[in-house]
Amino acid sequence: MSAIARNPTINDILKGISDPEIPVLSIMDMGIVREIIENGKKLTISITPTYSGCPAMDTIRDDIKKALAEAGFEATVKLVLTPAWTTDWITENGRKELAAYGIAPPLDPAADKKALLHEKRIVKCPHCGSINTTLVSQFGSTACKALFKCEDCLEPFDYFKCL
Amino acid sequence: MTNKIYQYLLFIGDNTMILGHRLSELCGHGPSLETDIALTNISLDLFGQTRNYFQLAATLSKEDKTEDDIAFLRMEHEYRNVLLVEQPNRDFAYVIGRQFLYDCYHFLLLHELVNSNDEHIAAIAQKSLKEVTYHLDFSSEWIKRLGAGTDESHEKMQNAINYLYPYTGELPEETPIELEMKELGIGADLPAMKTDYYNRVHEVLKEATLDIPETNWFQSGGKKGVHSEHMGYILTQLQYMQRAYPNMSW
Numbered sequence: 001m002s003a004i005a006r007n008p009t010i011n012d013i014l015k016g017i018s019d020p021e022i023p024v025l026s027i028m029d030m031g032i033v034r035e036i037i038e039n040g041k042k043l044t045i046s047i048t049p050t051y052s053g054c055p056a057m058d059t060i061r062d063d064i065k066k067a068l069a070e071a072g073f074e075a076t077v078k079l080v081l082t083p084a085w086t087t088d089w090i091t092e093n094g095r096k097e098l099a100a101y102g103i104a105p106p107l108d109p110a111a112d113k114k115a116l117l118h119e120k121r122i123v124k125c126p127h128c129g130s131i132n133t134t135l136v137s138q139f140g141s142t143a144c145k146a147l148f149k150c151e152d153c154l155e156p157f158d159y160f161k162c163l
Numbered sequence: 164m165t166n167k168i169y170q171y172l173l174f175i176g177d178n179t180m181i182l183g184h185r186l187s188e189l190c191g192h193g194p195s196l197e198t199d200i201a202l203t204n205i206s207l208d209l210f211g212q213t214r215n216y217f218q219l220a221a222t223l224s225k226e227d228k229t230e231d232d233i234a235f236l237r238m239e240h241e242y243r244n245v246l247l248v249e250q251p252n253r254d255f256a257y258v259i260g261r262q263f264l265y266d267c268y269h270f271l272l273l274h275e276l277v278n279s280n281d282e283h284i285a286a287i288a289q290k291s292l293k294e295v296t297y298h299l300d301f302s303s304e305w306i307k308r309l310g311a312g313t314d315e316s317h318e319k320m321q322n323a324i325n326y327l328y329p330y331t332g333e334l335p336e337e338t339p340i341e342l343e344m345k346e347l348g349i350g351a352d353l354p355a356m357k358t359d360y361y362n363r364v365h366e367v368l369k370e371a372t373l374d375i376p377e378t379n380w381f382q383s384g385g386k387k388g389v390h391s392e393h394m395g396y397i398l399t400q401l402q403y404m405q406r407a408y409p410n411m412s413w
């Protein structure tokens with residue numbers, strides 16, 4: 001879960017900002033907003049990267065500043081590393097949005113840990129709902145996704161892997 | 164003291180940077196779409212980690228260096244990476260062999276660093292460890308697939324392991340800076356990792372039906388700044404923009 005501001009206007013603005021690589025998921029649903037310090041119109045917002053090399057962080061930082069500036073706020077955006085982001089922080093709403101967009105949402109971390117030890121992990125196909133799916137590659141179109149294939153509808157799909 | 168932590172960060176960050184650079188050379192050249200994407204994703208993770216280390220190092224720098232200065236404006240003998248990571252991409256077996264031999268070490272190193280007394284190093288390690296767990300899984304699986312695959316893939320994988328194995332001796336070697344950082348509880352205990360490292364490596368090699376190279380001879384030098392002939396070529400490409408257009412930025 002992301003941090004929530006006391007001023008609802010700020011929350012609404014932040015909900016309108018998304019990771020450019022996963023446009024359906026707002027940064028609030030992604031759980032990367034770790035702290036919002038409000039001092040009238042001056043704000044200090046801490047965000048945490050999903051992956052160390054996430055190329056979207058600079059864009060997200062600029063988008064936050066710009067969107068808040070348009071509403072008269074002056075925001076300083078800080079990058080924090082600890083505690084490290086986990087897919088557990090993606091909200092229930094975020095998971096629904098991901099599935100609707102065609103990306104299988106992360107399972108609980110225990111399932112991925114088991115899969116790393118080569119026990120079967122059950123990932124549901126976001127297209128047809130089948131659980132008859134196989135891992136094609138641990139690394140997908142971006143660092144946060146793995147590539148799967150559905151054995152029933154034969155469509156490939158991305159799985160947002162647990163971190 | 165801050166200068167010594169700065170030096171220590173180079174030992175870690177130079178490895179992730181040079182290995183990340185080697186993998187970036189495969190962008191668009193991977194043997195298949197999936198492996199190309201996987202290797203470049205791993206490269207991206209390593210560059211992200213490198214930036215975290217160098218950004219931290221920049222705050223400790225006496226001469227107001229930036230992360231880019233640290234990455235791009237040092238001379239060859241000032242880089243502290245091990246020889247293993249600078250070895251070239253001769254073929255896919257070499258890429259996987261190098262990755263696996265480094266991932267095993269990297270995984271154990273980060274396991275130690277999450278308990279560092281330095282909260283910044285611990286935070287970077289905590290973040291990186293999650294990523295490196297996937298790297299190690301990827302490279303271990305490929306070692307097994309190639310080793311226990313066809314006669315040809317087995318032979319190529321064995322050749323790569325035989326060639327790269329003598330470079331692993333440098334990984335647990337401890338320099339004076341690393342010793343001091345260990346004693347302060349900031350750095351990892353490298354000699355203590357050695358047994359665990361080789362146990363893990365050998366376990367995967369055995370499962371891959373590969374022979375464990377029998378050698379008493381190990382090559383080292385990178386940590387002291389004495390690099391192989393490949394390093395100069397890497398730096399020529401890596402540093403080109405900053406050398407040709409000093410202080411350029413995106």
Ligand SMILES: [Zn+2]
Nearest residue numbers: 125128150153
């Ligand atoms: Zn399906």
